[in-house]
Amino acid sequence: MTETVVLKLGGSVITDKSGECAIDHARLHEVAGQLAVRRAPALVLVHGAGSCGHPEARRYRINDGLTPENLPGVYHTHTAVSRLNAAVVDALRDAGVEAIGIHPFDLALAEGGRLVSFETRHIAEMTEHGIVPVLHGDVVMDLLRGSCIVSGDQLVTRLAVALASRRVGLATDVPGVLQNGSVIPRIDRSIAESFTIGGSGNTDVTGGMQGKINELLALADTGIDSHIFHVSKIGRFLDGTGHGGTTITRRGMP
Template sequence: MTETVILKLGGSVITDKSGECAIDHARLHEIAGQLAVRRGLGLVLVHGAGSCGHPEARRYRINDGLASENVPGVYHTHTAVSRLNAAVVDALRDAGVEAIGIHPLDLALAEDGRLASFETRHIAEMIGHGIVPVLHGDVVMDRLKGACIVSGDQLVTRLAADLGGRRVGLATDVAGVLQNGAVVPRIDRDIVRRLDIGGSTNTDVTGGMQGKIAELLALADAGIDSHIFHISKIGRFLDGTEHGGTVVTRRGGP
């Protein structure tokens, strides 16, 4: 049976987060080349929004909930992240990867900022046929707030749980979780209390590194480890070799 691997590309890896939807096409094609030579994996790809979505979400205050004056923000935020998603899919397909974009706005419903329902059965079918689903952080409708932003990190944890993914990786623009400039090799709920983990320094409505760790610790509670590493180590993660980053694991784990 093909192993399911959940890989997330951070928004800061594939865009310039200080710009306005500034897509790094060269980086996308480098990543696509790494994935194209590793066809045996049942891969699900998730990417962050970076500068394609975060500025719009903040401008329209999407996470504050919907009111008449900010309803257009649903369209503008989704359009921005969809543009980035199309660029990711195009790069993969140019490299020979059978990729297809999937938009959470179309298949998810949230409640107070958390996923309440999220259809994944068709994603499992895609994986079984060698298709790489490419999802992204997105604006979704919310039963309490009207709308909210669901981060790529929240999607990763839900996908891993629903699809039985035992390998979860987050490729970022840093070597892992850093403390005083050094990589913290292992994090669990005990260790995290002793760390000072900052948020993103750029426009980010989903919590930066703090948000990532919160999501991944919940995944660790379910017995699924995850890996945070520099984008240059993506091949090592996919090959199952040492990437020099951080493993988020259950308390008392190995």
Template sequence: MNETVILKLGGSVITDKSGECAIDHARLHEVAEVLAARPAARLVLVHGAGSCGHPEARRYRINDGLTRENVPGVHQTHAAVSSLNAAVVGALRDAGVEAIGIHPFDLGVAEDGRLVSFETRHIAEMTEHGIVPVLHGDVVMDLLRGSCIVSGDQLVTRLAVALASRRVGLATDVPGVLADGAVVPRIDRSTAESLAIGGSARTDVTGGMQGKIRELLALADAGTDAHIFHISKLGQFLDGTEHGGTIVTKRGRP
């Protein structure tokens, strides 16, 4: 039986983060063609919000908790990310991929910014039948704050553990984690301490590259490596060949 692959498309890959919900439809269709060419892959797809969600979450200060003034931001943020999700699913289906969008707002409950409940049994069942679930970073209700933003990166780690996936990839707009302009081929907890990893240069309420590394180190501790690579190397990652990016792994693992 094929192994389930968890693939994350960064928000900066499929949107222009300098605009507001500026979706890169051409890039989406390129990605869809790569995935359609590999129909045997059991895939769960997660995408970031990019410019569809981050501006709204920042404007309404969703991560700071709910008040009478910012309650409308829950709808505005969710609507923005849902519109991007619809575009991703549409591109996949146009290419012949049996994709269905799934909204974390409907499934998850958080406490102080971390998911404490998230249903995944139906996601596992979907992959058994050749359906590609497409999830995204989203606003969810939070037992302490009222609301919070759950990043696509947090979803990746949650799904990888729940579905026992050992293949996790994050496609980005850079060739990997960079230090002094060069790709860092391998990161574990010891090397991460010595790296000066910047956050997103544009609006990002979920922590940019620093947030990714934190999530993926926790996943590595649980025994699953994660690969960070440029979107142009998506086919190589799916085929299990060299992608020239970064592997986040457990300390001491060769």
């Protein structure tokens, strides 16, 4: 089986998170061009919702559980993130990448905000045939709450484990995890306990940078390292060269 690369584009990279579904088409096409030039043998792409979905999820209080009053929020939130997904797929296809969008709402089930069912066998089969699946943070049905938001970061960890990926990257609008303005080159659980990471400054219902670290530390516990870096370093990440960002790894690893 070909080694699978799982790459996430942060929502703040491809949208203006201070607006409402303000898609940065220029940035999307720039990133798509990089991915077309440096094609991984098997790539699974995940993107955050950014300003397409987070405002709706917060407005309708999706994570608080379904009621007759907020039921329309499931539709409006899913529609917003689906619009962004279509834009990402279109940009990739314009660049010559054989991309197809996949909506977690259609194939995932959560309980208390955590995925309990998520089919990935078809995703593995797609990559074997050169298709790039493009997933995204989404609203999904939840056995306890009725509905919840599953972040792109949670999807990354689930996909990495299911696909046995050893190359996991998160492209963001910052050069890595920062402390006092400087990139922390390596984080394990012991290091993470020594500092506090802030959340997103704009509307984000999935935990911001702290949420990313928590998800990736859990991934590291399974023996899979991951990397957080600036979006301009995607090429270096795919090439396996230094990206100047942060590596999330298991405690005690060198």
